[in-house]
Amino acid sequence: MENSNGAVKPPNPFNPGSPIDPADFIGRASELENFRQKLRQTAEGSLASMAVAGGYGVGKTSFLHKCKTIAEEQNALAIYFSLNEVDELSRETLAKVLIQRIQEKVREEVILKRLSSQLFNLNLLERVRIKTETGVEISLVREPKGDAYPNLHSALSAAWNALKGSKTAIVFLVDEARVLEKNRAELILYLRAVLEQLQVSRVPVMVVPAGKLTITGPTGSGFSPLVRTFPPAVLENFSEAETKAFICRKLRQVNFVFADSAFPHVFSVTEGHPFVLSAYLSAAYSKMPADETELKEVYFKATDLVFVKYVLAPFFSRFYDQAGPFSKRILGVMAKDSAGETTLSKLTGALKKEANELSPHLAKLVQDGAIVRIDRGKYKLFHHLLGQYIREKSGFGVT
Numbered sequence: 212m213e214n215s216n217g218a219v220k221p222p223n224p225f226n227p228g229s230p231i232d233p234a235d236f237i238g239r240a241s242e243l244e245n246f247r248q249k250l251r252q253t254a255e256g257s258l259a260s261m262a263v264a265g266g267y268g269v270g271k272t273s274f275l276h277k278c279k280t281i282a283e284e285q286n287a288l289a290i291y292f293s294l295n296e297v298d299e300l301s302r303e304t305l306a307k308v309l310i311q312r313i314q315e316k317v318r319e320e321v322i323l324k325r326l327s328s329q330l331f332n333l334n335l336l337e338r339v340r341i342k343t344e345t346g347v348e349i350s351l352v353r354e355p356k357g358d359a360y361p362n363l364h365s366a367l368s369a370a371w372n373a374l375k376g377s378k379t380a381i382v383f384l385v386d387e388a389r390v391l392e393k394n395r396a397e398l399i400l401y402l403r404a405v406l407e408q409l410q411v412s413r414v415p416v417m418v419v420p421a422g423k424l425t426i427t428g429p430t431g432s433g434f435s436p437l438v439r440t441f442p443p444a445v446l447e448n449f450s451e452a453e454t455k456a457f458i459c460r461k462l463r464q465v466n467f468v469f470a471d472s473a474f475p476h477v478f479s480v481t482e483g484h485p486f487v488l489s490a491y492l493s494a495a496y497s498k499m500p501a502d503e504t505e506l507k508e509v510y511f512k513a514t515d516l517v518f519v520k521y522v523l524a525p526f527f528s529r530f531y532d533q534a535g536p537f538s539k540r541i542l543g544v545m546a547k548d549s550a551g552e553t554t555l556s557k558l559t560g561a562l563k564k565e566a567n568e569l570s571p572h573l574a575k576l577v578q579d580g581a582i583v584r585i586d587r588g589k590y591k592l593f594h595h596l597l598g599q600y601i602r603e604k605s606g607f608g609v610t
Contacts, residue, residue, distance in 0.1 A: 220501040221465035225493035227486055231273040233280040235460055238453035239270075242444040246278050249417065250285060254379040256413040258406055262388075262437060263421035265446035266580040266593055268486025268526065271421045274446060275384045278419060287380040287417075290316045295387035302401050305391075306363040309383060313370050326377055364408040371414045380415035388420030396436035403440040423580050449483035457485075458492060462506060473508035480515070484594055486526065494522050519599045527600040530581035530593075538572050542581065542592070546601035551592030552585075 231237075242263075249259035263271050275291055282289035290312050294300065297308065320326040371381060385391075391398045402418060409416050424437060437443070449457060451474075458469050458477070481488040494517075495510040519527075531542055544561045545553045555566055555573075562569070573590060576582045581597070582590045592598050 220499065221467075223493055223496050224461040224464045224467075225489050225496060227489035227493055230276050231270070233273075233277045235464075236273065236277045237457040237460065238449055239274060239277075239446065242274065242446065243277065243281065245444055246419070247281060250282060250287065250380065250382065253382075253415045253417040254285070254287070256415060258410045258416065260406065260418045260441050262424055262441035262443040263419060263446065264424040264443040266423060266583075267529070268484060269446045269448065270485040271446060272386055273485075274444075275386055275419065275421050278382075279384055282380075282382045282384075285379055286377075287382045288313075288316060288320070288374060288378045289382045289384065291384040291386065293386040294390050297390060300390045300393070300398060302398065305398055305401070306366075309363060310366045312383070313367070313381070317370070317374075326374070363405050367405070367409060367416050368412060368414050371416070380417060382417045383419065385418065385420045387422055389422035389424055391420055391422075392425055392437060399436045399440055403436070406440075423578070425578065449485060449488065451478055451483070454478055454481070454483045454488060457488065458506075461492070467504050467506060470505050470507040473506065473511055476508055476511055480511070480518075480596070482594060487523065487594060487596065490522050490526070491518060494518060519596050520603060523596060523600065527597055530579065530597060531601050531604060534576070534579075534581065535572075538576055538581075541569070541572055541576065542597075542601055543605055545582065545590070545592050546598040546605070548598070551595050551598040553590055555588040555590075 245261065249261055252259040263274055265271050279289040279291050292308070292312050294308070297304065300308075317326065367381065374381070391402070406416065406418065418441070420441060424443065425435065454477070455469075455474060458474075462469050477488075477491065481491050491511070491514060492506075494514040495506060498510045498513050499506065514522075531539065534542065540562060541558060544558060545551050555569065558564070558569055558573075559566055573582070573584075577584055577590075580593055583593050585591050
């Protein structure tokens with residue numbers, strides 16, 4: 212953007228939907244320290260993994276990238292990948308994905324010369340091999356004939372035998388990992404069995420799945436296979452201090468400042484939700500004239516007119532537009548409350564349904580991230596602006 216005097220505004224520093232650069236990462240201090248401790252424990256031979264749980268847009272991917280940076284600083288082989296495009300995951304496909312990812316990472320490390328090709332015993336194992344661009348073949352696993360799926364324990368053990376002279380641990384950072392919970396957590400239990408085998412042979416492998424994970428059992432006890440195997444770090448919205456720190460750090464990149472007087476309004480609108488916050492700041496920044504260097508409340512007020520209807524619509528559509536007819540009715544009742552809250556008893560009265568008829572729909576909405584269970588029989592929309600979106604879509608106005 213250029214004004215009449217030829218001033219050009221720097222590119223927008225806010226990029227909603229993209230992971231935050233690890234150098235710009237804000238907050239999550241206790242969760243990151245938890246990761247560091249488990250990484251140290253794993254590198255010392257006592258394997259410890261964890262999960263990262265939280266709703267859509269809360270920063271799980273950014274957290275994984277920050278963990279990757281930390282792991283690399285500790286000289287671990289850190290492997291980030293997403294299961295987003297894997298529709299059907301079985302033991303076989305999960306093992307193959309993990310083996311493929313470690314092959315790709317080792318190839319990358321050799322090419323970048325962070326690993327020397329001389330470290331590898333080329334006759335170490337048979338059958339699964341990679342060939343680098345320099346012609347070096349690196350064997351990873353010997354599979355016994357007749358196995359239904361690759362021997363993941365053997366593959367990881369073989370990889371570690373090749374790496375242990377130069378790396379401290381192998382760390383898998385698995386994004387969009389909710390698919391691991393399907394089939395009664397069979398895949399979680401499979402990974403657990405593999406990690407137990409690796410523990411016996413003191414092969415330092417750490418697995419960090421992240422996603423909209425179910426972190427409690429059916430009774431709400433918190434004693435699920437996921438929790439037992441991968442104790443979760445649950446990411447919440449930013450605090451006020453973290454929100455302000457994020458805004459100021461991003462604006463400093465373009466030599467802009469933030470008007471403190473705008474903060475109460477910004478935090479009230481966004482509730483510190485990382486995606487909503489980034490989207491709000493991005494929209495407000497775009498409304499600044501080219502000769503302005505302070506992000507003021509007036510630009511946020513201008514953003515308010517279109518923010519939910521146009522900017523957040525693609526984000527909120529997954530929670531409401533893609534919900535089933537009866538789930539939409541539940542969300543509609545909740546949206547009529549100014550705080551987006553309701554109770555099971557209120558829903559039974561409003562929708563003329565018994566509690567046992569409502570419970571499966573509520574459980575699905577919680578699982579999908581549209582609502583959160585804040586107490587026994589009490590629920591809330593995950594963000595108050597979702598209520599505004601639903602009211603506008605439903606045609607019963609904004610209150």
